[in-house]
Amino acid sequence: MTDPTGTTTVRLTTAQALVRFLAAQYSERDGVEQRFVPGVWGIFGHGNVAGLGQALLQAAVTGEADLPYHLARNEQGMVHASVAFAKTRNRLQAFACTASTGPGSTNMVTGAALATTNRIPVLLLPSDMFATRMPDPVLQQLEDTRGGDVTVNDAFRPVSKYFDRVTRPEQLIPAAQAAMRVLTDPVETGAVTLCLPQDVQAEAYDWPVEFFRRRVWHIGRPLPEPDALARAAAVIREARRPLLIAGGGVVYSEAETALREFAEATGIPVADTHAGKGALPWDHDRAVGGVGSTGAASANELAREADVVIGVGTRYSDFTTASHTVFADPGVTFVNLNVARLDAAKHAAAQLVCDARTGLEALRRELDGWRVPDAHRARSRELADAWAAVTDACRRVEHGPPPAQTAVLGALNEELDDRDVIINAAGSMPGDLQMLWRARDPKAYHVEYAYSCMGYEVAAGVGVKMADPSREVVVLVGDGSYLMMAQEIVTMVSEGLKVIIVVVQNHGFASIGALSESLGSQRFGTKYRYRDPATGRLDGSVLPVDLAANAASLGAEVIRAEGIKGFRAAIAQARAADTTTVVHIETDPEGPNPPGSAWWDVPVGQVSDLDSTRDAYETYRSQKQGQRHYL
Structure with a gap:
């Protein structure tokens, strides 16, 4: 049809229009063009099931838009997977993520913070309350006495590089283009959030056909002045x-x-x-x-x-x-x-x-x-x-049983090829990896250390494998991070992705435990233990947690490794497998660490009744004297 101005239009819902728009966006650098948004991650609930959910179904059934849908198991996890994908693709492609109203959407806030801190593009489409406010308050609505237009999605504002709330269908036209501008800008990129009220998603509008034309966003290489x-x-x-x-x-x-x-x-x-x-x-x-x-x-x-x-x-x-x-x-x-x-x-x-x-x-x-x-x-x-001589010794240290984490990392590094990808984000491993891991390929070392988000690792394995199926992808995760977000193992299995997951079980937070001890806090609250009736603290016997059994229940093949020799054999077996495989190994959380050569500023209590804290503060005060601005 044509409108009164003679513009050719097509009648679609806002969600259907957004799906068509995203499917037509491309990036280009150095003469290479590619789809910028290769698909959509989502978990459906009230707020998006009849909006974006219906639009993605319609696109898949009719073929009117090529925008594949991927089902995640955790909203934060799907943002992490999207970030890992974009990071692997050098920020030239990025997924969109849709979530239901309320907790489904706010579950993505941590992922948004990670994306923006790391300066990696991801498009977030959180569902919002009714723009009409007819059902008010609706289920899961925040009622704020300061303003009627405030919703929980306003939590995305400080962690997004661009934020907009589309309260009328026609607002999508400038909002979607602004979103693409930021997503494809190497300087401004990060999380981009378009809040979509659930009634607006389903509302029909006569869209100019020109809105859906193929658009190429050119990513240049600015020259020095x-x-x-x-x-x-x-x-x-x-x-x-x-x-x-x-x-x-x-x-x-x-x-x-x-x-x-x-x-x-x-x-x-x-x-x-x-x-x-x-x-x-x-x-x-x-x-x-x-x-x-x-x-x-x-x-x-x-x-x-x-x-x-x-x-x-x-x-x-x-x-x-x-x-x-x-x-x-x-x-x-x-x-x-x-x-x-x-x-x-x-x-x-x-x-x-x-x-x-x-x-x-x-x-x-x-x-x-x-x-x-x-x-x-x-x-x-x-x-x-x-x-190199020092790290050789760390990578081959004789310790235990159980073995030291450094020996596990050394064995893993030697068993992998140069193009194999190691993924990690939090705990003691990033520090050990920066000192000990030997990388020859710029994509072989995938450590998220801008936000250092526990729970990133398993979800990132999904994104990296989707971004480059030709590489062996190895997720390295401690028990602390594993327990925070292991659900995307199910996604790996359902998507047919072959990923190796190395679960290092040390019965607590090894990194923060060591930091706590160095700061005079005696590893308090950093071990997975029963509560001791005598002390009232969580310093009793070790909990009977079986992470290998948990991974098996999520659909992964599991290999229990003992010692470094057994670990090497397990990695070889996992590499030969064609399905997601978890290698489980116990390490000593207090095993020998690589020698440190620099400082990190973590303030220590200036006054204390504990000798350990007082001693740590004196060390802290001495170290801080070397701190300065570079002017």
Whole structure:
């Protein structure tokens, strides 16, 4: 039909229109086009079952829109799976997630925070209350005395990069386009939330057909501004002990070759963050390991000595800077190359606001003929080799039974191929992994450490495997994170995804237990134990929890491994399997840890009746003296 202006229109519900719109969106970078939204994750309930649920069904039955639906088991989990997918696809594709009104929608808030903190795109479609307010209050509605338009979905505002509430069908036209603008912007990307009142989802409207045309969102590679490039190069040319920090931006911009060529041409040693690990192979001559609170002694020593720090695609989290203590040279200067000015401007740096690949290529040309002093090059190699010897010992430590976690990680690293993906997010493992894991591929190390969200791991395994089925995907999860969100094992099974899940059982929170002890809190409340009638505390005998049996009940094949030899055999068996397989192994939560070489600021009580806390505070006060702003 045509409207009075002569515009060709089609009558659809708001939900049907949104499905058609999303199916027609594409991204393009370097001449490669691909569907930006490959599908929708969802759990249906009142609020979306007759709206988006009906629209997705209609699309599948009639073929009017190609937008596959995937059923999740937990709303937070489906956002995590979507983030892991987008991260693996270098932010060039992103899923949409729909949830029912009330708790179904607010379950996605943690996932939104994770996506935005990590700067990974995901489109959230939480159902909302009636726009008409005829049924008022409706089931699960928040009644706020301050305003009638407030709903629980307003909780998404601070954790979304873009937020809108579509209270009329025609509002979807600008809202959907604004959502795509943010999702495909390397600087602004993160969680995008479009709240959809349940009556508006089902309301019909005459939509302009042009709204559904194929749209390509071009993701460019901004070039460095010439004067800024000259200023940055001038700072680097004066450096005697420079250090480059490779962050996630190197990986997202696919700048691995540019980074390697820059490092080889200049001789500058390269340290990495969790997000940048693998951008330069661990055994490359210029690679010196992870930097910061849980970094390598080699990288941290070079960071302390550095007179110029070149940050590429890093946001300088407190773990990277060791809470502003690791860059210790009194006159240290920063050169930051980042697509986001927010990050480029940190630490009073000389700023290169540009794409990581184009920036590194331009900086290499600008520095043509310049190299670091031979002594600095030799020292960086000497430190890296010494650290490799230390980690060799940690990875093969004889301990137990049960074995030390470091030995489990070493065995796992040796059993996997270079392209196999390791996934982790929380607990003691990210620290051990940053020190011990040896990655040669930029997608082989998938550790979410911006939000460090317990429960991310299993769900992320779904997303990573969907993003790249050619890779073996290994989820590494402690018992604490496993118990918070294991439901997506069912999703793996139902989707026919082959994922290996390594469940490390240590009967409590190993990471926070060790941190608690170091801060004088005596591992209080960090062990899974019965309550002791004598003390009234949770420090009795070990609980009879069987996580292997739990995983089997969710549909996974399960292998119980004992000792490192048994663990190696179990991994080999899991690799040969064609279904989701869980390898369960017990470790010693107080087993030997890799040697730390930097600090993390976690305040300790200034006054206490406990000797352990008083002693810890004195240590804390001493460490804090090395903390400073980089001005």
